[in-house]
Amino acid sequence: MTVKKIAILTSGGDAPGMNACIRAVTLAAASDNIEVIGFRHGYNGLLKSEWVPLTTQTVHNLLQRGGTLLHSARCEKFKHPEQIRLAAQVLENHELDGLVVVGGNGSFMGALALQEVWDKPVVGIPGTIDNDVAGTDYTVGYHTAIQTAVESLDKVRDTADAFERIFVVDVMGREAGFIALNSAIGAGADHVLLPETFSTAEDELAKILDKLEKRRNNKANASHIIVITENLWPGGLNDLATSLQSKTGVDVRILSLGHVQRGGSPDWHDRVLATKLGTYAVQLIREDKKGVMSGIQHRYPAAIPLDPSKVERKALNDYSLLIQNKITLIH
Numbered sequence: 082m083t084v085k086k087i088a089i090l091t092s093g094g095d096a097p098g099m100n101a102c103i104r105a106v107t108l109a110a111a112s113d114n115i116e117v118i119g120f121r122h123g124y125n126g127l128l129k130s131e132w133v134p135l136t137t138q139t140v141h142n143l144l145q146r147g148g149t150l151l152h153s154a155r156c157e158k159f160k161h162p163e164q165i166r167l168a169a170q171v172l173e174n175h176e177l178d179g180l181v182v183v184g185g186n187g188s189f190m191g192a193l194a195l196q197e198v199w200d201k202p203v204v205g206i207p208g209t210i211d212n213d214v215a216g217t218d219y220t221v222g223y224h225t226a227i228q229t230a231v232e233s234l235d236k237v238r239d240t241a242d243a244f245e246r247i248f249v250v251d252v253m254g255r256e257a258g259f260i261a262l263n264s265a266i267g268a269g270a271d272h273v274l275l276p277e278t279f280s281t282a283e284d285e286l287a288k289i290l291d292k293l294e295k296r297r298n299n300k301a302n303a304s305h306i307i308v309i310t311e312n313l314w315p316g317g318l319n320d321l322a323t324s325l326q327s328k329t330g331v332d333v334r335i336l337s338l339g340h341v342q343r344g345g346s347p348d349w350h351d352r353v354l355a356t357k358l359g360t361y362a363v364q365l366i367r368e369d370k371k372g373v374m375s376g377i378q379h380r381y382p383a384a385i386p387l388d389p390s391k392v393e394r395k396a397l398n399d400y401s402l403l404i405q406n407k408i409t410l411i412h
């Protein structure tokens with residue numbers, strides 16, 4: 082199929098490396114003489130036809146910049162069929178031959194709905210710090226978010242050791258434990274609480290206390306760092322901290338890392354991933370592949386169907402779970 086003009090938008094929670102995706106799509110398209118435009122503010126900008134031209138000059142020096150040049154947004158109204166048809170009409174008005182959507186599961190549901198009413202390819206690039214998109218090994222932004230969390234946890238360890246305190250640190254991930262599990266392993270945290278394995282507050286508290294008791298008997302390290310996925314503890318972090326402090330008599334402090342994990346320059350891994358997936362997304366449009374994601378499988382870009390059953394929660398890596406449990410039992 083002859084492709085003359087394509088568009089890209091970034092949608093949902095921003096992630097480090099979204100700019101690198103915009104750059105890769107623009108440069109890959111330019112090398113095939115394809116014109117590129119960007120819709121601003123996610124699907125909201127598409128509906129309003131709020132766009133900017135993207136050229137090799139626009140994306141110069143963009144690879145390493147955090148955030149997204151096109152801005153991002155969540156768009157509730159994109160669930161309504163008449164809005165989806167309106168979006169398809171905007172794409173037609175611009176005489177576009179394809180659309181690239183960088184985002185997570187919510188954004189891909191929108192991409193699928195759009196694909197149903199538009200006959201040109203809509204291709205997704207998984208861009209979210211949560212890494213919860215099934216089918217792709219990694220999402221753009223995930224590695225940088227973990228690096229940010231690990232650096233913060235290292236600093237927390239210094240002050241926690243100095244005062245021999247317990248720290249409860251919550252990290253992002255929505256309903257997925259990828260960031261929590263891997264930042265806990267990367268920073269040598271003593272305990273991790275994940276949505277995928279959480280039972281009840283009572284059980285989880287008992288497990289933490291048991292571990293603390295074993296470590297005290299072993300005269301192990303002075304501080305204790307617990308990493309937890311956001312919004313997981315039923316009564317909130319204060320409730321967990323109060324219970325821990327009253328049961329152990331040890332000072333407990335809490336910290337929410339929050340949106341700091343979404344910012345900053347993408348690390349090398351996210352830059353390379355974004356560049357591979359952005360370039361491949363343009364190829365998929367040229368091949369007229371509809372309703373697919375440009376994802377990564379075993380280090381190679383792959384066209385992964387965006388069918389609704391695949392836009393689902395992705396399973397945690399069992400081996401990571403195993404080693405986290407094993408190495409934190411006693412030390």
Ligand code: F6P
Binds near residue numbers: 211253254255
């Ligand atoms: O999906 C990315 C993410 O950062 C989640 O980890 C988090 O739960 C959510 O977005 C926060 O969304 P908002 O920025 O709208 O508060």
